[in-house]
Amino acid sequence: MASSSAEHDQAKRPALNVLLAAPRGFCAGVDRAIQIVELALAKFGAPVYVRHEIVHNRYVVESLKAKGAVFVEELDEIPDTDQPVIFSAHGVPKSVPLAAKSRNLFSIDATCPLVFKVHTEASRHHAEGRKIVLIGHAGHPEVEGTTGQLPPGSVTLIETAADAETFEPEDASRLAYVTQTTLSVDDTADIVAILKRRFPAIVGPHKEDICYATTNRQAAVKAIAGKVGLTIVVGAPNSSNSLRLVEVAERSGCPKAILIQRASDIPWPLFDGVETVGITAGASAPETLVDEVLDALNARFAISVEQVRTANERIAFNVPRELREPADA
Known part of the structure; x- marks a missing residue:
């Protein structure tokens, strides 16, 4: 019936x-970041401090809070503690791990390896004397993290095709571009095409930065x-x-x-x-x-x-070594 x-x-x-x-x-980067918080809670107990939302999802953040994670926007909100302090998947400026070290905080970096790749590229280009053009969105933590790898004034942010058309570098022969990993593929291709047309010597990543x-x-x-x-x-x-x-x-x-x-x-x-x-x-x-x-x-x-x-994904990233060791090691 x-x-x-x-x-x-x-x-x-x-x-x-x-x-x-x-x-x-x-x-894979989000999965790894969440694993890092969960493994840190399992190994070290609560609280585990997380600077910024570990990933941008309220459901995930609330679930981790319920397990003992404490989310803060800045390190100065964290008391002196031996408990882990985790940096979010979006990456952080160089000043953040330095500040954590100066306070003897036990930090674990959950930056996505593909974001870290962008940081490495930007640093390499800067070391080789190039001005960096970063294609991305102002205010996004990933953009702040990438910009914060280099001294002030080393990076110019390009958000739109119009920005690319009006950008006037000091030396067009010494330019490189990197991008935020979460952009529109088509919009970014348009911006890159403009930069290459205007500045033929501009150097791009070996493999595109959009993940x-x-x-x-x-x-x-x-x-x-x-x-x-x-x-x-x-x-x-x-x-x-x-x-x-x-x-x-x-x-x-x-x-x-x-x-x-x-x-x-x-x-x-x-x-x-x-x-x-x-x-x-x-x-x-x-x-x-x-x-x-x-x-x-x-x-x-x-x-x-x-x-x-339309595609199969089999990519996975390892968690940091300190979380792979047994708790009684």
Whole structure:
């Protein structure tokens, strides 16, 4: 009897097709950063201090807080302690680990290895006498971390194609560019093309700085955007890569694209007239939040879900050595 009632409810709900973009959600750098906090809590106990959100996702941050992580924006909010102090996946200026060392704080760096690669490139170019052009977004912690690898005045931030057109370096023959890892692939290509046209001698990275996860998630959204009436991006409003996914969906033919943090944020009136919806998640959004959105859709619609995969990801990064040692070592 219960089965018959369920089938009746299913029949009453309007049909909705769901295209689930893949890859989506956690990247290797985010996964590693969260592991670092969890392993530090397991090994050293609470509290474990974390400078800035370990990754840009409120659900992840609140989950780690519940386990004993204490999040601060600056080191001076941390009391004198022997407990670990973790730097977020976005990277930090050189001044931060130096300040931690001066206070004898036990610091663990959770900077994504792909962000660290950008830091290394910028430092190498500076050492070779080049002025650095950083393509990125002002105020983003990753940009602040990269800029903070070098002395003041060594880096010029370029945010838009218009900035690239008006930029006037002191010496056009001694230029190099690096980029934030979470940018729009297409926008960044446009900016780089302008810089190369205006400054043919400019030196770029051996391998592009936009990370594999950003590139793959944008490609997956492009694959579904023209087939859906609405794209839902699960992610945080301060997550650069999540915001870029909304832009990519709209530019790739999707009439409406929205960013939500979780299912309770879904604006249901937007579904009027929509037969197919696309779903993806930013690189710092856990899959459990995607499942939550699917459950919310299934409560209102008779959904059919198809996963559209454009790449396979098998990348993983090791955690720092001090967390790989046994607790009694």
